[in-house]
Amino acid sequence: MLTAYFHPGYAAPIGPHIMPIRKFSLVADGLRDAADIKLARPEPISEKDLLRVHTPEYLEAIKSGEPRDLAQSQKFPWSPELFSSVCLTTGGCLAAARQALKDGVSAALVSGFHHACADHGEGFCTFNGLVVTIDALLAAGEIRTAAVLDMDLHYGNGTAQLAAQRPYLSALSLYGNDYWDNFCFRDVSQRYHRDGENHVSFALPAGSDRKTLLGIMDAALPWLAERRPDLVLYQAGADPYFEDPYSPLALDHDDLLARDRRVFEFTKAHGLPVAWVLAGGYTSDVSKIVRVHLNTFTAWKEVYGG
Secondary structure, three states: OEEEEOOHHHOOOOOOOOOOOOHHHHHHHHHOOOOOEEEEOOOOOOHHHHHOOOOHHHHHHHHHOOOHHHHOOOOOOOOOOHHHHHHHHHHHHHHHHHHHHHHOEEEEOOOOOOOOOOOOOEOOEOOOHHHHHHHHHHHOOOOOOEEEEEOOOEOOHHHHHHHOOOOOEEEEEEEOEEEEOOEEEOOOOOOOOOOOOOEEEEEOOOOOOHHHHHHHHHHHHHHHHHHOOOOEEEEEEOOOEOOOOOOOOOEOHHHHHHHHHHHHHHHHHOOOOEEEEEEOOOOOOHHHHHHHHHHHHHHHHHHHOO
């Protein structure tokens, strides 16, 4: 039985937006009849947990809406409901991570918010739920080390910046768009990130197909295995899909299913607890985004046996 964390309060009222905020409830709807998946509601993250990663000034801006530029630095229109929604999504990530430590695998129907930095948001990411989760578990003595495996289309710049100050955190990003100064760059041959001791990245060239993707994964994943983390947080992006407006890659639904299968084969083979989140995805037909995310659950079942 897999526990997946969902709460209707995840969706802040952001109005018409390229980010399909309703996708999380649509994925939940697609899982409700699954006999081997239990949907559970998380508790919101505490401010104490948020303040291990984010500055008090930034937290206050998200709560109050002022200064407005800071409150909207993640490119969402601010509303009074924003703070409660991101506390729930980050709480979902933490709950899934704790469940994975017990069961070996779990999921949260949230984004990982990998662009969020300590003192501001970027790229539709308010609080960095991945790093907040890891720091909360570390503070509670539940883990000593952790890893983020980021396979969103975009480079996880916020996670990398935060990892550089956290030797217990290993961040591995496989990306087809770089991300700098709150803007994405499609051509990774022209713009790419520099790695650090504990944050490593692999760029996917434009036009990458399944063979290229799996080959790069096979080259990259051993780095994580060598770090021997107590927990892996997997950012399972839907935006590498070839119809996504940001994607220069040649990956269809079956290719992304193969990606997820390879991730779970890796975590299972190395005995690594894994919790995953549903990142990215901007295709105009939201059903195609939902299919990518539901396929991640299919890959889990194929590898872990349901």
